[in-house]
Amino acid sequence: MKRSIASWLLCVLLGLAANCHADTTSKATDPLCADAELWSGKLISDICWSCLFPIRAAGASLGGGHVPSIATDQKFCFCTDSLGLPQLGMTLGLWNPSRLIEIVRNPWCSPALGGHTFSASKVRLVATTGKADFDASEMSFFNYHYFAFPLTILLDLFWDDRCNADGYRDFDLLYVSELDPTWNSDLLAFFTSPETALFANPVAVAACLADAMAAATGHPLDALFWCAGAWGHLYPLSGISPTSYGTDPRISSLLATRATAALHRRGLAWKTAGNEALCGGMIYPFIPKSQYRLSMFYPVAETESNHAIGETTFTWGAGRTYPGPGEDHVYVQWSWTDCCAGL
Numbered sequence: 001m002k003r004s005i006a007s008w009l010l011c012v013l014l015g016l017a018a019n020c021h022a023d024t025t026s027k028a029t030d031p032l033c034a035d036a037e038l039w040s041g042k043l044i045s046d047i048c049w050s051c052l053f054p055i056r057a058a059g060a061s062l063g064g065g066h067v068p069s070i071a072t073d074q075k076f077c078f079c080t081d082s083l084g085l086p087q088l089g090m091t092l093g094l095w096n097p098s099r100l101i102e103i104v105r106n107p108w109c110s111p112a113l114g115g116h117t118f119s120a121s122k123v124r125l126v127a128t129t130g131k132a133d134f135d136a137s138e139m140s141f142f143n144y145h146y147f148a149f150p151l152t153i154l155l156d157l158f159w160d161d162r163c164n165a166d167g168y169r170d171f172d173l174l175y176v177s178e179l180d181p182t183w184n185s186d187l188l189a190f191f192t193s194p195e196t197a198l199f200a201n202p203v204a205v206a207a208c209l210a211d212a213m214a215a216a217t218g219h220p221l222d223a224l225f226w227c228a229g230a231w232g233h234l235y236p237l238s239g240i241s242p243t244s245y246g247t248d249p250r251i252s253s254l255l256a257t258r259a260t261a262a263l264h265r266r267g268l269a270w271k272t273a274g275n276e277a278l279c280g281g282m283i284y285p286f287i288p289k290s291q292y293r294l295s296m297f298y299p300v301a302e303t304e305s306n307h308a309i310g311e312t313t314f315t316w317g318a319g320r321t322y323p324g325p326g327e328d329h330v331y332v333q334w335s336w337t338d339c340c341a342g343l
Contacts, residue, residue: 035115165281229310
């Protein structure tokens with residue numbers, strides 16, 4: 001009996017390497033699920049480390065880069081401790097790699113987890129790249145997986161409890177679209193975000209041109225929260241997108257932004273920039289686009305820079321996709337974090 005239990009435990013421990021679990025497939029057995037090789041040397045070499053800058057401490061900036069318009073303008077601050085007593089601190093702000101978003105064709109496929117497929121049903125969830133009608137009716141659909149990815153904490157590069165807005169300290173799977181019925185239905189998505197009806201008109205769509213121009217300079221307009229710049233219209237908050245124009249980087253970036261916007265509506269993504277977020281993140285129902293930047297990790301990494309939400313793919317997307325395994329995309333989401341660091 002003890003020997004059989006020990007054998008079972010050994011099989012569980014070696015499951016990822018030896019494929020002991022019958023329902024989980026690896027890259028070798030599922031060529032349709034790519035391996036992003038996240039947990040390898042690419043975790044160092046394929047990250048844009050210069051994108052951490054600028055770092056602002058007490059109003060002074062270190063390094064160059066974009067600072068969002070909603071960032072705090074204070075130098076010193078007060079936050080209460082567990083006893084309700086005010087504690088003096090100085091403001092600190094930086095671009096923090098906080099989330100990992102993978103956009104995949106096959107349900108439950110996870111490039112970030114070594115190209116493994118979760119053990120779950122695939123009924124009604126298979127994605128498509130379009131109907132090949134070559135007109136405005138051609139649509140695409142992708143699933144997404146949303147991970148906590150506090151890279152600076154994982155690598156012990158930076159740590160301050162006040163500056164960890166959401167409390168995540170490890171790599172965690174937070175949300176999967178396969179379990180969300182609103183992601184593969186525009187109609188259901190409408191009932192969770194009924195303001196969609198307000199922006200389904202030519203005037204609202206035309207306003208996105210201004211957002212695209214602002215995003216090209218790295219500063220998208222938060223007031224136009226229904227726009228995703230040059231990537232297209234943010235609503236409805238579903239995984240269905242026209243493919244009659246644009247490229248895979250544009251489509252996958254748009255869907256990653258829609259996913260973030262949908263999570264903001266549900267209180268699962270927080271605002272971490274601005275004076276009101278100095279003592280911790282706050283629920284914010286509409287996505288603050290200037291708070292976020294994205295950098296592609298897979299299939300072709302952006303290692304020298306990241307890009308604003310809605311920034312045209314002409315400046316960053318060329319050569320960043322290829323047929324087959326290169327049609328799945330993994331993005332690092334950078335969040336500007338303002339906090340009140342203890343003195």
